Ligand code: FES
């Protein structure tokens with residue numbers, strides 16, 4: 117489907133996963149990365165101390181720097197060595213550094229450019245700001261599969277009547293039309309005529325649409341994202357699914373669901389959230 121090289125922006129974490137003065141470990145395209153936040157700013161360093169190779173993610177964040185847990189060497193956001201605790205008074209700090217990666221935080225995501233080369237000057241991560249009036253929530257999973265297969269699942273309507281029978285959709289019972297548009301950014305698929313009748317089927321879709329028509333588009337956005345948009349008279353629901361390959365066999369997904377209820381209250385919305393979580397669980401065998 118696509119070429120997931122290091123020369124792309126990838127989500128490394130949700131912003132809320134990285135509290136001030138904390139560090140986490142992330143594997144991205146086989147690269148072991150220590151992601152840390154000082155008081156505010158997020159930085160990313162190769163997760164290996166140049167002294168004795170201990171993972172820097174085991175260390176501590178102090179004064180916007182990452183201090184190795186083993187002998188306390190300290191590295192700034194550029195990866196430059198700034199302090200060695202066990203050093204003689206007349207000794208100089210070694211000229212030494214660890215690889216750093218460019219990170220940008222926006223829309224509640226921490227994006228990283230995991231290449232050894234800098235991003236082009238005009239390059240920026242995609243922007244997915246919160247939609248006005250929508251109630252949104254995030255879910256992350258680690259999966260033993262490739263990003264391509266996860267993205268295909270996000271676009272795959274045919275499985276929903278089987279895997280999610282009675283929850284999201286009822287069993288397949290009629291043909292629908294799909295209009296496929298190839299765009300520069302990827303592919304957009306509009307599905308027409310998939311409304312379900314409440315009277316004779318039992319599924320979330322039939323309940324939420326209550327015999328009304330559904331507007332439904334799925335979009336594959338190069339290189340690692342799927343965006344799903346449902347609208348009926350009763351509800352609008354979008355799903356943003358962004359994949360970050362950890363290794364050749366494993367993928368970390370970042371899913372942001374957003375719903376706007378035209379005739380539902382907040383409690384009903386929370387119940388729906390639990391149902392959506394269950395739908396997602398039916399799709400995955402999580403590793404973490
Ligand atoms: S291994 Fe990191 S300071 Fe020694």
Ligand SMILES: [Fe+2]
Pocket residue numbers: 269275276279280395398399
């Ligand atoms: Fe599914």
